[in-house]
Amino acid sequence: xxxxxxxxxxxxxxxxxxxxxxxxxxxxxxxxxxxxxxxxxxxxxxxxxxxxxxxxxxxxxxxxxxxxxxxxxxxxxxxxxxxxxxxxxxxxxxxxxxxxxxxxxxxxxxxxxxxxxxxxxxxxxxxxxxxxxxxxxxxxxxxxxxxxxxxxxxxxxxxxxxxxxxxxxxxxxxxxxxxxxxxxxxxxxxxxxxxxxxxxxxxxxxxxxxxxxxxxxxxxxxxxxxxxxxxxxxxxxxxxxxxxxxxxxxxxxxxxxxxxxxxxxxxxxxxxxxxxxxxxxxxxxxxxxxxxxxxxxxxxxxxxxxxxxxxxxxxxxxxxxxxxxxxxxxxxxxxxxxxxxxxxxxxxxxxxxxxxxxxxxxxxxxxxxxxxxxxxxxxxxxxxxxxxxxxxxxxxxxxxxxxx
Amino acid sequence: xxxxxxxxxxxxxxxxxxxxxxxxxxxxxxxxxxxxxxxxxxxxxxxxxxxxxxxxxxxxxxxxxxxxxxxxxxxxxxxxxxxxxxxxxxxxxxxxxxxxxxxxxxxxxxxxxxxxxxxxxxxxxxxxxxxxxxxxxxxxxxxxxxxxxxxxxxxxxxxxxxxxxxxxxxxxxxxxxxxxxxxxxxxxxxxxxxxxxxxxxxxxxxxxxxxxxxxxxxxxxxxxxxxxxxxxxxxxxxxxxxxxxxxxxxxxxxxxxxxxxxxxxxxxxxxxxxxxxxxxxxxxxxxxxxxxxxxxxxxxxxxxxxxxxxxxxxxxxxxxxxxxxxxxxxxxxxxxxxxxxxxxxxxxxxxxxxxxxxxx
Numbered sequence: 001x002x003x004x005x006x007x008x009x010x011x012x013x014x015x016x017x018x019x020x021x022x023x024x025x026x027x028x029x030x031x032x033x034x035x036x037x038x039x040x041x042x043x044x045x046x047x048x049x050x051x052x053x054x055x056x057x058x059x060x061x062x063x064x065x066x067x068x069x070x071x072x073x074x075x076x077x078x079x080x081x082x083x084x085x086x087x088x089x090x091x092x093x094x095x096x097x098x099x100x101x102x103x104x105x106x107x108x109x110x111x112x113x114x115x116x117x118x119x120x121x122x123x124x125x126x127x128x129x130x131x132x133x134x135x136x137x138x139x140x141x142x143x144x145x146x147x148x149x150x151x152x153x154x155x156x157x158x159x160x161x162x163x164x165x166x167x168x169x170x171x172x173x174x175x176x177x178x179x180x181x182x183x184x185x186x187x188x189x190x191x192x193x194x195x196x197x198x199x200x201x202x203x204x205x206x207x208x209x210x211x212x213x214x215x216x217x218x219x220x221x222x223x224x225x226x227x228x229x230x231x232x233x234x235x236x237x238x239x240x241x242x243x244x245x246x247x248x249x250x251x252x253x254x255x256x257x258x259x260x261x262x263x264x265x266x267x268x269x270x271x272x273x274x275x276x277x278x279x280x281x282x283x284x285x286x287x288x289x290x291x292x293x294x295x296x297x298x299x300x301x302x303x304x305x306x307x308x309x310x311x312x313x314x315x316x317x318x319x320x321x322x323x324x325x326x327x328x329x330x331x332x333x334x335x336x337x338x339x340x341x342x343x344x345x346x347x348x349x350x351x352x353x354x355x356x357x358x359x360x361x362x363x364x365x366x367x368x369x370x371x372x373x374x375x376x377x378x379x380x381x382x383x384x385x386x387x388x389x390x391x392x393x394x395x396x397x398x399x400x401x402x403x404x
Numbered sequence: 405x406x407x408x409x410x411x412x413x414x415x416x417x418x419x420x421x422x423x424x425x426x427x428x429x430x431x432x433x434x435x436x437x438x439x440x441x442x443x444x445x446x447x448x449x450x451x452x453x454x455x456x457x458x459x460x461x462x463x464x465x466x467x468x469x470x471x472x473x474x475x476x477x478x479x480x481x482x483x484x485x486x487x488x489x490x491x492x493x494x495x496x497x498x499x500x501x502x503x504x505x506x507x508x509x510x511x512x513x514x515x516x517x518x519x520x521x522x523x524x525x526x527x528x529x530x531x532x533x534x535x536x537x538x539x540x541x542x543x544x545x546x547x548x549x550x551x552x553x554x555x556x557x558x559x560x561x562x563x564x565x566x567x568x569x570x571x572x573x574x575x576x577x578x579x580x581x582x583x584x585x586x587x588x589x590x591x592x593x594x595x596x597x598x599x600x601x602x603x604x605x606x607x608x609x610x611x612x613x614x615x616x617x618x619x620x621x622x623x624x625x626x627x628x629x630x631x632x633x634x635x636x637x638x639x640x641x642x643x644x645x646x647x648x649x650x651x652x653x654x655x656x657x658x659x660x661x662x663x664x665x666x667x668x669x670x671x672x673x674x675x676x677x678x679x680x681x682x683x684x685x686x687x688x689x690x691x692x693x694x695x696x697x698x699x700x701x702x703x704x705x706x707x708x709x710x711x712x713x714x715x716x717x718x719x720x721x722x723x724x725x726x727x728x729x730x731x732x733x734x735x736x737x738x739x740x741x742x743x744x745x746x747x748x749x750x751x752x753x754x755x756x757x758x759x760x761x762x763x764x
Contacts, residue, residue, distance in 0.1 A: 032588070047618045050619060051617050054618075125426055125430045126421040127427075127431050127434045127438075141694070141739065142739045143698035143701040143739060145704060146712055149712070152728075156728070157726075341603035345705055366614055369609055369614060376601060376603060
């Protein structure tokens with residue numbers, strides 16, 4: 001009975017205030033949203049309170065103070081020098097740099113290889129297109145982690161440093177990685193920086209002149225050739241001015257490892273090869289789809305207009321194919337970036353590996369994982385923003401200026 | 405005889421690899437290289453391979469042949485472990501039957517005439533039956549705790565349950581993202597983008613390390629279930645984008661027609677929009693399933709023994725250290741067999757659906 005009474009009272013109240021009538025979709029929408037947001041907030045608060053209680057009980061002090069303590073672990077490879085006396089923040093910085101390094105190189109390699117795969121898939125030559133197809137099917141249909149572990153076992157089947165394969169003078173391959181001689185450019189950066197500056201100014205200059213000439217005479221300048229020539233001249237001028245002491249430093253086996261020269265650790269190489277070959281399979285399919293999406297009539301129309309096959313490809317087919325290719329390729333780049341976290345399985349010191357080492361040592365799981373998530377999220381969102389901008393500004397605009 | 409030769413020659417000329425002169429040259433050149441590589445591979449994988457070792461022997465025979473011949477003995481000796489993990493040996497018919505149940509679920513789902521609402525019930529019932537069978541503890545089956553689960557059935561459980569449980573969540577998120585209510589839209593977008601912007605491994609670490617901090621200490625959830633929850637949450641975000649693409653493909657006229665029939669939001673969505681949207685996204689859904697199936701291998705990182713984890717555990721054994729290539733090739737073949745057949749199925753499906761769209 002009392003329930004009915006309450007309902008009646010509520011009904012009277014809503015009648016008196018018609019703006020908030022339950023029969024109006026707007027009111028219901030507001031109510032529903034408030035409810036959903038309240039539930040979400042309630043869950044988060046409950047988790048936060050419980051977590052705080054658990055942390056107190058276990059005697060874990062929350063906060064980011066641990067970042068400035070020394071880690072006590074060694075990190076095998078990276079662009080920064082690192083010793084066990086350095087702090088966690090430096091370790092995480094190193095991890096981030098390692099992640100970015102492998103991801104950027106991986107994206108470059110995957111794009112190149114993916115283009116190659118996509119184009120050879122469309123080849124008229126049966127052996128070539130079949131090979132690319134087999135490549136795509138095998139790489140796409142097995143887990144990336146499995147591929148990484150496979151490549152890593154393969155690299156570990158190489159001989160140890162003492163029996164390293166001596167491929168070329170100064171080049172050694174062993175289970176630790178590839179060791180190469182490095183070129184050391186001693187002092188004298190004036191000429192080099194001047195040359196770089198001059199080259200940077202030259203590029204737009206040549207382009208503009210070429211365009212002007214094309215507009216006047218119908219034929220532009222051979223820009224690529226001119227710029228390549230300029231690069232050679234400028235570089236030799238720079239060497240003449242700087243007279244740099246170029247020395248070659250060769251790796252030498254001391255004790256159990258190679259020292260000096262340049263080295264590519266087998267973990268880095270495995271991760272780079274694994275990530276780029278895997279992603280290339282997906283990019284290859286996207287590229288193939290992009291070219292197939294361009295109507296055959298476009299090529300024929302270009303031929304009718306008297307464009308050469310190369311020009312037709314560059315000016316007619318490619319711009320249209322890119323419109324289809326770029327958006328999904330962006331998400332492949334993002335996937336590669338995120339997949340680089342699988343480094344943890346083969347012991348490459350990327351951000352996730354170092355985060356995991358950090359949380360094992362300090363017990364600061366929440367802080368460490370949150371930091372890693374923020375880094376990944378920031379970079380992912382940046383890449384997708386840039387690519388979205390590129391996509392809307394350069395690729396998408398269709399003729400007539402409106403997007404449907 | 406001459407007739408046969410002529411026929412053979414004509415057959416060869418029509419074969420794609422000898423279609424024209426370029427093809428003949430390419431086939432000859434690349435064929436020689438490929439043939440050499442193939443020969444090397446066959447002599448490693450078949451001719452010089454060691455298939456079995458005598459009972460109780462150590463692996464020195466295999467080590468002696470290393471580099472010359474593959475050691476398939478590791479597979480023949482340990483395949484039960486790779487396929488079923490640490491599940492009690494005498495009870496392994498249960499995970500085997502569970503695998504069969506899962507495969508039958510996929511086969512049933514592949515038949516287009518059976519794309520009816522009751523199929524959804526199958527996706528609830530069969531994983532539950534398989535899990536009960538593996539867990540035991542009733543009708544005379546001994547209980548096997550999840551620590552002992554492993555191998556292929558674990559991969560099937562993680563991917564299938566993950567997919568099935570994430571699906572309703574994904575539909576809700578996709579509808580939420582397209583909702584006109586800002587509160588719900590913002591929450592859905594935040595959830596989807598947060599999860600898609602971060603590697604899946606992070607969430608597995610969260611499930612393994614952070615989850616116990618989030619809940620009362622009396623409340624313990626075993627590791628497999630935690631990993632499963634993490635997967636459900638992650639898959640939901642990725643699936644939501646697939647479902648959203650399907651929703652976007654529904655012409656506006658459908659919504660308007662539903663509204664003019666006097667249907668309000670929920671009836672219109674459930675009866676008109678979703679059936680069409682989901683039907684159109686089935687190929688994409690299946691592709692997501694393949695991705696999920698491969699991604700479940702990430703549980704290796706938090707120490708669960710799925711198919712890949714069990715394989716990795718085999719080569720930790722001192723007897724088999726250094727035979728990773730053989731073990732990984734075997735596991736790759738299992739993954740490939742499954743994923744390739746499913747992806748061939750989607751390609752076939754896309755062709756059929758496309759043809760139908762062109763007709764109408």
